[in-house]
Amino acid sequence: MPLTWLLDRFRAHADDDAIVWRDEITRYGELLERVENATAFLQSQGVRSGQVVMLDADFSPNAIALLLAAMQNRNIIVPVASHVTADRDKYARLAEVSHRLSVHVDDSFGCIAEPGVEPTHEMFRQLNAAGSPGLILFSSGSTGEPKGAVHSLDFLLNKFKVSRHTQRMITFLLFDHIGGFNTMMYTLANHGCVITLESRDAATVCRAVEKYRAEVLPASPTFLNLLLVSGEYAKHDLSSLKIINYATEVMPAATLERLNAAFPGVTFRQSYGMTELGIMRTQSRGNDSTWIRVGGEDYQTRVVDSILHIKAKSSMLGYLNAPSPFDAEGWFNTQDEVEVDGEWLKFKGRKSDIINVGGEKVYPAEVETVILEVDNIADATVTKEAHPMLGHIVVADVTLHAEESLPSVIKRIRQHCFSKLPPYKIPVKIRLSDASARVSERFKKQRNEPR
Structure with missing residues (x-):
């Protein structure tokens, strides 16, 4: 089964904290039970392996359990963050969704079936032939038609099988974001604690770090600057924080300097990833530096005319509703312009900006x-x-x-x-x-x- 290795880890750490949600702690033993209940719910709703399901939710215990159950059931999953503005009808139509799953505010399950809808897209047939669950992540569509990136979860999940550090992480990036998915899976795969947020304002984030002794905060540079402007970081005990990961946009050097002054002793790491490629391993040149190395054993990089190109084993299969962006050799043009200093890169901005x-x-x-x-x-x-x-x-x-x-x-x-x-x-x-x-x-x- 696709997640046997992960569920075995849950059993081995049954008494450890798995999820904090609305000031309640779910431990790994209980999360296992929730996955079993979610699996039974999928069966009761007639959800078969290989079908495409939409999951409208956030990082609640039952939302995570239902996501894992759908993976285990070898479904192709379209996550949508519950409070995000999105054309869900369009997503469902483009992705050939047969069941619209949801997790309500009280953490109960919901389901609306779309009778007669079956997966016909070539990439869906490819996933089903391989017996692999899938993941479809839609772009926001702010600059045009939203594009659906289709991933094989066998490829995306493979890197999490290697055991790494156990950490208590804030789930700041959203449920339907590649970074949010990466945060959740890394934490669960290493029997850490997923600390969820009722809202993503500075005060709520700081309270969660303080109360539940969060060690890692993944966030955007924009939020981190808002955190500085708010002054909330000075009103709370954030001494548990060891790492702040920042990504999704360029970090201004002046903001990074202010952050280092506000959080002495915290390690700042610039992450890099894309919906189409997954999240890559990176190394920052220094705590106050915006130069990084990008890559790892599953990635190759090159710079062509100052634009970063990447070839990755975890790349998406393709877009659901757009031509393939990969060249004949499998390279992806990120549209990110960079400066180069040997093996180090400094991001200047997207070509569209x-x-x-x-x-x-x-x-x-x-x-x-x-x-x-x-x-x-x-x-x-x-x-x-x-x-x-x-x-x-x-x-x-x-x-x-x-x-x-x-x-x-x-x-x-x-x-x-x-x-x-x-x-x-x-x-x-x-x-x-x-x-x-x-x-x-x-x-x-x-x-x-x-x-």
């Missing part, structure tokens, strides 16, 4: 880092605005620590930028805004959305 000013390239994260060096600036989000002659101009939305007049802010920002940046990178427009105004529900900066 680059601002073209009169033919010159501007990386938002570079400008944000310079602005964050200015006194009284708590946060900065750099975007673009159309210009009839230049193509685009650079626009900056900034948040202040303390009240200050806009003309004074503009003057100080521009003076500092002129000392650090060429003229075409300096913001033409500077506006005051709330730090959370351009943050998506997945805690990433929104650069292409209207203000």
